[in-house]
Amino acid sequence: MVLRSPLYKNQVKLSAKFTEFAGFEMPIQYSSIREEHFAVRRKVGLFDVSHMSNVWITGSDAAKLISLTTVEDTSRVENGKSQYTVILRENGTIIDDTIFMHLGEKFMMIPNAGMNQIVTKWLNEQAKNYHLKAKVEDVSHEYVILAIQGPKSKETLQKTTDVNLDSVKFFDCQIVKVAGVECILSHTGYTGELGFELQITPTRKASVVFDALLSAGEEYGIQPIGLGARDTLRLEKAFMLAGNEFEGGRTPLEATLGWTIFWDHEFIGKEALLKQKEQGTYQRMTCLECVEKGIPRHKCEIQKDGIVVGNVTSGTLSPCLNIGIAMGYVAPDKREVGNILDIMVRDKPLKVKVIKPPFVPKDWAQKHEEIATR
Amino acid sequence: MTHDVRDGLKYTKTHEWVKLTGSKAKIGITDHAQEELTDIVFVELPTVGKEIKKGEELCVVESVKSVSEVYAPVSGKIVAVNTKLDDSPEIINKSPYDDGWLVELEVKDKAEVNTLLDATAYKKL
Numbered sequence: 001m002v003l004r005s006p007l008y009k010n011q012v013k014l015s016a017k018f019t020e021f022a023g024f025e026m027p028i029q030y031s032s033i034r035e036e037h038f039a040v041r042r043k044v045g046l047f048d049v050s051h052m053s054n055v056w057i058t059g060s061d062a063a064k065l066i067s068l069t070t071v072e073d074t075s076r077v078e079n080g081k082s083q084y085t086v087i088l089r090e091n092g093t094i095i096d097d098t099i100f101m102h103l104g105e106k107f108m109m110i111p112n113a114g115m116n117q118i119v120t121k122w123l124n125e126q127a128k129n130y131h132l133k134a135k136v137e138d139v140s141h142e143y144v145i146l147a148i149q150g151p152k153s154k155e156t157l158q159k160t161t162d163v164n165l166d167s168v169k170f171f172d173c174q175i176v177k178v179a180g181v182e183c184i185l186s187h188t189g190y191t192g193e194l195g196f197e198l199q200i201t202p203t204r205k206a207s208v209v210f211d212a213l214l215s216a217g218e219e220y221g222i223q224p225i226g227l228g229a230r231d232t233l234r235l236e237k238a239f240m241l242a243g244n245e246f247e248g249g250r251t252p253l254e255a256t257l258g259w260t261i262f263w264d265h266e267f268i269g270k271e272a273l274l275k276q277k278e279q280g281t282y283q284r285m286t287c288l289e290c291v292e293k294g295i296p297r298h299k300c301e302i303q304k305d306g307i308v309v310g311n312v313t314s315g316t317l318s319p320c321l322n323i324g325i326a327m328g329y330v331a332p333d334k335r336e337v338g339n340i341l342d343i344m345v346r347d348k349p350l351k352v353k354v355i356k357p358p359f360v361p362k363d364w365a366q367k368h369e370e371i372a373t374r
Numbered sequence: 375m376t377h378d379v380r381d382g383l384k385y386t387k388t389h390e391w392v393k394l395t396g397s398k399a400k401i402g403i404t405d406h407a408q409e410e411l412t413d414i415v416f417v418e419l420p421t422v423g424k425e426i427k428k429g430e431e432l433c434v435v436e437s438v439k440s441v442s443e444v445y446a447p448v449s450g451k452i453v454a455v456n457t458k459l460d461d462s463p464e465i466i467n468k469s470p471y472d473d474g475w476l477v478e479l480e481v482k483d484k485a486e487v488n489t490l491l492d493a494t495a496y497k498k499l
Binding site for chain 2: 028029032033034228231232293294295297316317319322324346
């Protein structure tokens with residue numbers, strides 16, 4: 001069965017082209033990936049990301065359950081704050097990466113598309129195993145998720161809400177009204193630009209918010225954005241895409257997400273991570289930029305002098321830089337910044353250089369206005 | 375949405391077009407194909423002089439999101455490639471039947487061209 005967003009009809013009206021992603025039929029693009037990409041980098045874009053999951057975690061031990069099942073020490077995450085973290089198996093590999101929001105007594109977790117049942121089941125099992133008073137409930141089908149992203153996102157959203165957005169800090173979350181509809185607002189995103197995300201329930205009210213944001217953003221050149229540009233936008237910032245970057249079982253150390261780990265608390269997978277850290281020989285997520293023409297893609301081999309040293313997990317043409325870029329796992333001794341490696345594309349080597357992430361720094365698009373959208 | 379289909383060209387079910395002039399055939403992808411791909415950002419062209427058989431991979435056209443193989447609609451020897459596409463692959467989006475041609479072949483057997491679809495048959499696909 002293919003699921004559709006409650007906003008499907010709005011998207012058809014906007015001439016979206018659709019694709020199937022994690023069991024959902026979602027817009028891949030409206031105008032063109034490139035045009036939408038630059039709309040977000042330079043102006044503002046509106047995304048429907050309802051394929052992502054929503055899970056409520058409640059009960060007196062809700063925070064303890066999150067601390068146990070993620071690398072985060074939830075006691076340090078204040079009420080009204082969102083937090084990015086990863087959920088691990090006993091062997092230290094990532095089940096999913098997620099943002100959770102601390103909303104008073106409750107927590108809302110946003111697992112990836114198609115991960116709702118897996119995460120809900122896993123968390124409920126651990127609550128039972130560790131005798132925690134916590135309830136985990138999959139409410140994904142009750143929510144529409146919108147993301148408004150880009151330098152003009154704040155002005156656009158401000159026109160539709162009474163809350164003063166100047167007082168909302170990065171990663172803050174709170175309940176607000178947007179276009180008269182109650183939403184959970186968080187100052188978060190997946191594009192590397194200024195942006196906000198909205199969780200809306202009941203889903204029938206989402207259309208009002210969607211349309212209100214599109215009208216409010218008209219003066220700034222707002223565009224609806226599909227999953228195609230969502231992928232190029234996140235890749236230019238070297239943000240992980242769970243289905244690609246964690247495929248086959250990767251630990252947060254391998255994924256260079258060590259900064260998310262709070263070692264001073266007990267969590268599932270900690271022992272395995274400590275062991276891996278001590279050994280130190282594991283492959284690590286590495287950012288690679290092409291030094292010649294070509295586009296690396298998911299699953300391409302990475303070689304050094306004809307020997308395999310890793311593989312590509314995500315690759316694309318960077319619309320901003322107009323060169324091929326890739327993320328992939330590389331042996332620890334081959335990933336020094338500036339190192340030249342080969343990515344095998346259709347059995348031919350494509351020369352790439354190891355760079356320090358991100359590929360596209362903050363405000364890049366504003367500083368390079370001469371680059372046409374094409 | 376209706377796409378441009380040119381009379382006088384021959385077509386394949388996989389959305390390549392062939393324009394035969396004497397024994398030479400220019401090959402490209404159709405308006406429908408470029409529309410489906412959108413934002414063509416890279417073309418890997420074959421080497422001039424290479425012999426290619428009908429149905430073999432002729433070149434690769436990449437959009438931001440996808441990689442698509444273009445198959446040889448007929449057999450022959452590659453006599454020219456559109457080197458303009460190296461720097462401006464987006465020409466294919468703008469002009470799929472004219473400036474956006476991919477490869478020119480010295481056709482081995484002209485009868486092979488006649489087995490391809492004409493404009494009317496291609497439109498019906």
